[in-house]
Each structure stands twice: as structure tokens, then as C-alpha cells.
Amino acid sequence: MDLSSHPFVIAALGLVGGSLLGFVLRKVIVEGNEKNIKIQSRQIIENAIVEAEQLKKEALLQSKEAAYQVKQALEEELSLERDELRDEQKQLKRKRDSLKREWDNFDRKQTEIYNSERRLQAQEVEWQEKHKEIDQLLAQKRYELSKVAGITEDEAKKLLMDSLESEARMDAAKRLARIENEMKVEADRKGKNILALAISRYAGDYVADRTVSMVPLPSEEMKGRIIGREGRNIRAIEAATGIDIIIDDTPEAVILSGFNPVRREVARLALLQLINDGRIHPGRIEEVVDKVTKELEITMREAGEQATFDVGAHGVHVELINILGRLKYRTSYGQNVLQHSLEVSFLCGIMASELGVDVKVAKRAGLLHDIGKAVDHEVEGSHAIIGRDLAKKYGEPDEVVYAIGAHHEEQPPMSVIDILVQSADALSGARPGARKEMLQSYVKRLEDLEAIANEFNGVEKSYAIQAGRDLRIIVDSNKVKDEDATLLSQDIAKAIESKLTYPGQIRVTVIRETRVVEYAK
Template sequence: MDSTLLIIIIGIVGLAIGFGIAKFLEKQRSTAMVNSAKKEATSILKEAKSEAESVKKDKMLQAKEKFIELKSEHEKVIMSREKKMSDAEKRTRDKESQVSNELAKNKKLNAQIDSKQKDYDEKLDYLEKKKNEIDKMHRNQINQLEVISSLSADEAKAQLMESLKEEAKSSAMAYIQNSVEEAKMTAQQEAKKIIITTIQRIGTEESVENCVSVFNLESDDVKGRIIGREGRNIRAIEAATGVEIIVDDTPDAIILSCFDSVRREIARLSLHKLVTDGRIHPARIEEIVKKTTKQIEEEIIEVGKRTVIDLGIHGLQPELIKAVGRMKYRSSYGQNLLQHSREVAKLCSVMAAELGLNSKLAKRAGLLHDIGKVPETETEVPHAILGMQWAEKYGEKPEVCNAIGAHHDEIEMTSLLSPIVQVCDAISGARPGARRQVMDSYIQRLKDLEDIAFGFNGVNKAYAIQAGRELRVMVESEKVSDDKAAQLSFEISQKIQTDMTYPGQVKVTVIRETRAVNIAK
């Protein structure tokens, strides 16, 4: 028991000693940690102070740089203001100098004006004195004239006015009469001038249309194939197209005869396709004719569109465009109807412009004036009335409709466009070479022009050109001098005036040239 107690006591003492040692060691460790923390804190504080000093220095440098920059800008602003002030002062000094100069000039001018005013006053006094003297002399002369003539001034004035009145009245009547006669003559001349100018500005081709077409062949062997066995092919072509096929002894050609140029053109194109293809029999003929007919219808529409585009006409209805295209295959007195209508449209446009009217509307009426000549079905209605009905149906303006219907006087004219279309239609039909009924006289007139030139000495060659509007004469340089050439031109023009009848005017041009020719051997 004592040993056990002793062991317990020893254990307790050992625990106490161990606890004390542990506490001592813990205290030592805590002290070491505190010292370490103090050292670390001291180090951190030093670093913080060092960084603070560095930041402080950087900020101070930045502040100094900013200050320097602001100071520089401030100095620039101050210098700019000073410069502006200096410029303003300079301008002010210049203005003061200019004002001083102007004041000096004004003083000088005022002095001159005062001097001139003084001279003017003196001259005015002098003129007043002279006027009084002249009036006095004039009264004396009047008194003397009254004594001599035994008439007072008022009586003499009345007699003079009466005589002048009668003379002025007579002169005025003569002037009025001359003015009226001159106005009549001028009006006629101006009207003729407008018509002649219009005709001369529109140049067109002469008539070449007829009722037959010639279809050329590569050889006469093709004729037999076109005729066919017992003539069945040619009968099929005539039945399908309505065109008479004439096969005679004409070498390498057959003749297509028909008054309808559309059918004649269908037959010609169909024959061309058949001959090119080589297969010629009735069934093939009917097929080709149908295709060609459709092609011609499309071409008619295309021709109508191209015509209205060329003339600058807009807004025309498709049916009227088709009618315009059909005019290509119609002729009147040998004159192609489309060419005639185009010519009338241009003539109407020029004449309307000369008279100050609507040239576009006149051109439209001129183009459409003969559309009644190309109906798809035969009718007894006059072509002018039929054309007017079509124009009204498709919404053309009343002026255009009236011009179409009245161009052959079937109805009364209600606008100025109607007589213009009528006149231009007549001009186009009567133009030399327009229609076959005047072709012979046209050709004879050109020959007569050339014969007149050949009747003068020294003429080598003579050509009538520009549809007879110009005669070009070439002379021999040895026989005709330059002065003589001018005289010859005048003599020929006078001879034409006295011996010939012609529309418009004829320009006579005499050409004289000298040539020197040598041969190098």
C-alpha cells in the first residue's frame, strides 16, 4: 500500500512537472511567435512606408508634369489672345488710317463740289440773262412777223396746224394702205415659205411598189419541183395563199402576182422556205404557209412598234399599232402606205412646229390618217370615216379623230390639226416620184433641168440631184473663168425660172476645177 501510494505520488509529481514543462514550452513558443509577428509587422510597416514614399514621389512627379502641361497650355492661350489682340489693334489702326484718308478725300471732294457749285451758279445766272435776252429778241421777231404778214401768232399757228393735219392724214392713209398690201403679200409669202420649208426638210424615197414580185431560183430545174406532178404543187400554193404563180420562160425566176402585198409576201417567203428545205408537196406547202402567215402577223406587229418608236409616238393602243404595221403591205397609187404615213407624220410635225401648234399631236394624226385603208375585213365605209371610228374606239384625242375623219372633207374640220393633215397628205401624194401617175413627168423634169444646163457654152457635165432641188454643173476650166462661173450660175437659174414649172426652189451650183496631170516614165 505504501509502495502504491508512493507510485501514485510520484506519478502526480511527474504529471505536475510534465505539465509545468509543457506550460513553459508553450510559453516559450508563444513568445517566439509574438516576437516573429512583431518582426514581420515591423518589416511590413517598413515596406509600406517605402511603397508610400515611392507612390508619393510618383504622384508628385505626375502633379508637376500636369502643372507644367497646364502652364504650357495656359501660356499658349495667353499668347493666342495676345496675338488676336495685336491683330485687332493692327486692323483698328488700318481702319483709322483708311478713315483718315477717306476724310481727307471727302474734304477734297467737298472743296471741289463747292467750287463746281459756285461755277454752276455763275453759269446759271449767265444762262438766265441769255434766256431773257433771247425771249426779248423772239418777241421782237414775232411782232415784226405779225406786222409783215398781217396775222397774229395764234392765227398763224392755227393755219400751220390745219395744213399739217391734212398732210399727216394723207400720209397716214397712204401708209395704212401700203401696210395692208404689204401684210397681205407677206402673209402669202410666209404661208408659201412654211409649206416649201416643210416639203424640203422631209426627203423620202420614190414609189417602187407594184402588184408583182419576182422569186429568183438557183436554176430552172427547181421550176419542175415547184409545179409538181400534173401541177398539184402550184395549185396547192395558189389555193393556200391566194397568189397567182406565173411560170414562164424567164430564166431562173418565177413571178408572183397579187394585188394584196401581204398575201404576195406570204407566198414569196413560203416558196423560199420550201425551195431551201427541198420537200415540196401539198401537205408540206399547207404547213409552211400557216407558219409563214403567223410569222408575217408577228412581223406586222413588230413593224408597227418599230414605226411608232422611230417617230417618238407613245401610248398607242395595240390594235392601232397592228394597223400601222399592216400599212407596210399596202400601197396606194403605187405609193407604199406606211412610207406615205410616216412622211405625212413628219410633214405635220414640222408644219405644226412652224405654226406654233402641238407638233407631237400633229405627228400622231399624220401617222394614223390612213389607217382606214387597212381593214381586216372589207367594208363600204370611206377609209377616212373608218379610221376616225377606230381612233375614237381606242381612245385617241378629239383633235386627232377629227383630223383623220376630215382629211378628205367627209366631215367638218373642228381643229387646226385637220387642215394641216389634209395639206400634208396632199403634199406627200403630189411630191415628185411619190406616185406612179406622176413618175413620168418627174423624170422628164429632171431631164429638162440637165438639158437647160447643157445649152450653155463651157458646160461639161450636169446632174439633177436632191429630187430636182439642186442642179450641179461642171464646167471646163479653160473656157469658163471664176467670174464667168458666177455669171453662168445666175443665167442658168434665170433660164430655169422662165422655161420650167417646178415645186419649191432649184439650187444651181457651178463647179470649176483645174487639174494638172503629168506622167513619170
């Protein structure tokens, strides 16, 4: 059987032949590709080597350039440091030369001091020898004088000391009198000019407030309505206000009496509203008193604000303004304290401007100097110290705080502002008609003045005149000499200052009269 003619065999042979041919062709292609790949790889490697060499050269150049730049920077820095070192060396050299010159001067001065000490020691020895000679001569002279005078050395010393003391006292008294007269004339002239200017520039009206309040009534029938059934209305008013209501025979009026002037004003305003309203019963009384109290607080705050505005005192704490407004209803010896504070403030400002002192601080201290009087019935202590503590608490300047505490000398005055507040306070309170004093206290002050003067040796009589502003003293001319009169007036003035409290100043005049009587026969 012929297999080559069979179709299956032919196909198989064709397939095998094709496979062999394909294998041969693939091998040929692969060998060609491998050759190409080797050639390309060789070229890539050669190119990489070339590029690496170039990169290496470039990196080397960059590193050299960077190193050169670093070297340049270091050289510049070293050059600067060398320049600085040269400058420091020059400075050190100059300082060394200066120290050397100073040291040479020190050596020279030390040598001079040593030589001076040697000379002083020699002079001291010489002086000691001379002192010994003088002491021997003095002892010899004393012995001779004691033999001639017939008294001992101690007795002679005592006589000499007494004589010298008497002469020195007389000479000192004469000089003191002359100096004091000159100072008094100049001080009086300047003081009077300043006070006169202050008084003339400030002309404040004054109206004395009463310590009790009187409420007018439309009719006598209103007294019964105020009292109420079984006195319940008057008791309700007194309980709500803390003020005593006095209903007496005074026609168509009732009197309000109380220690606190603010409460007394509340009672007065409340009673006036109740009378105008006509409805008077305990419930209505409490309502009106509460309403009037709030209105009065607003009024007092407005009064305090107005006072600070008038004197130009800005930045005062609101609590101090409220306390200052309460002074509107406070009196001292019949003088309204708020008006007095304003007057003191203006006087302080005028005098401060004449003396070249801070006007604003002076006016502020004058306005607040009596702030403690608004609460002195609620807090223990003098009103000056209470006011000082209040001002310090609410951030007032130190000058103002100290002036408030010093205006009655509870603490010594330290500045011109303190003296101005004292002077303005005394001037405002002591001027005619400013304050009212009871007859008993007035007479007592005159008696105290005369009693203080009569305690001194040599005083025969004393008279307090001009409302206690002038004290005339008549002395025994045999006991008090003209020179002693000056010292006596000073001692009496100091005693008055230490023992009495008074506004303004008191003039002490010592009168010494010598009478010589002879009879013609």
C-alpha cells in the first residue's frame, strides 16, 4: 500500500515539514535578534560609561567650585576676625598705656601722701609739745589769778560761764528778734497778698443750714392726721426714717430732729409728699419713704458729679462721688460741708496757681478733704483719717490722700499741697459768718487762752480779744527783760498750738512797760 498517496500521510508529512521549517526559521531569527541585542547592549554600556564619565567630570567641577567658594568665605571671615583682633589689640594697648599712666600717678600720689603723713606726724609732735607748754603756762596763770582774785578755779569758771551764757542768750534773743521781725514782715506781706488775691477772686455765697428741719402744715388739723389713730402714723414715719417728729405748740408746723442729716431730709421730703397727697397711713408712708430715698440718692449723686465738674476733678471713683454728694445734707457748725469743700477747693486752686504748685491736685485735695464727714458717724475715728482711708481705697493720688489725712494735723504736713489745704480749710471756716459756735464753747476758748498765758512766770495779766484771734499779755518788767519778751511770746504760742484746737491763727503780743517815778521836793 502506498502511504504517500494517502491523504492523511500527506498531511502529516506537510505538518512535520512545516514545523521543521518554522523551527529553523525561528532559530535563525532568534540568533539574529541575540546578535542585535548584544550589539545594542554593548552600545548602551558604552554610552552609559561615556555619560558616567561626563557626570563624574561635572560633579568634580561643581565640588571644586563649591570648595573654592567655601574657601573664599572662610578667608573673608578670617580676614574680618584678623581685623577685629588687630582693633582689640590696639584698644588693649591703649588701655594698658592708660593703666600704666594711672599706676604711675598712683605711685606718685602715694609717695606724696607718705611724705605728707611724715610732715603731719612731725607737726603733730611739735604741736603736742606746744600744747604742753601752753597748758603749763595756763596752769601757772590760773594759779596766779586765783591767788590775786581770792577765788578757786572752779568758781572762776562758773562766773565766766554764767557771764558768757547771759551774754550769748541776750545776743541770741536780739538776733532772733531781728530775724523774726524781718521774716514776719516779708511773710506777712506775701501771705496777705496771696490770701487777699484768693479771697477777692473767690466770692462764694454762703447760707447757714439749720441742724433741725421744720415742715410747714396747711392747717392745724394736719397735725392730727400725721399723728394718726393711737399714734400709728407718726410711729410709722419715725420707724421708716429714723427721725424724731416733734409736734408742739408751734402753729402750722412740725419739727424733725435727728442725728443723720440725710435721714432728716428723707423724712422732710416724705412728709411734704404725704401732706400734698393727703393719704397718710402706714402702707402709704413706707411707699413714699422708699420712693423719696431713691430720689434723694439720685440727687446726692448728681450733686457729687456737679461738684467734681465745677472744680475740674476728672476720674473720681463713682463711690467717692456718691459719698461726696452726701455732704450736701451735712453741716459743720451750721456750715454746709459740700459748699465748704467747694470753697476750699477753689481757694486751694487760686493759692496754688500763685505759688506755682499743681493746681489740679490742689483743687482735688481741697474738694475731698472733708469726705470723711459723710461717714464719720458710721465709722470710728476722726473724719480726716476716715477720708484718707476712703481716698486711698478708691485710687486717689498719693498727694491727695496724704493732704486729706494731714489737714487737721493727724499726720504732719509734708508738702505745699498739705499746707494749702490746711490754710484754705481754716480760711473758709474762720471767715465772718461762716460758722456758728455756741456761747459756752466760745467763752471756754477765751478762758483757755488766758489760762495758758497766766501759767508762765512773769505774766501779770492776759486778755483774749478780737474773738480769740489776739492774745495780749502784760508782764512784770522786773522779771521779764526786753530780750526775754521775744522768747516768752514764742513759748506761749507753742503752748497754745499744743493744747488748743482752733481755726486760723492767734497773735500773741507781749507788752512790757518800765515806769520810773521820782518826786520833786
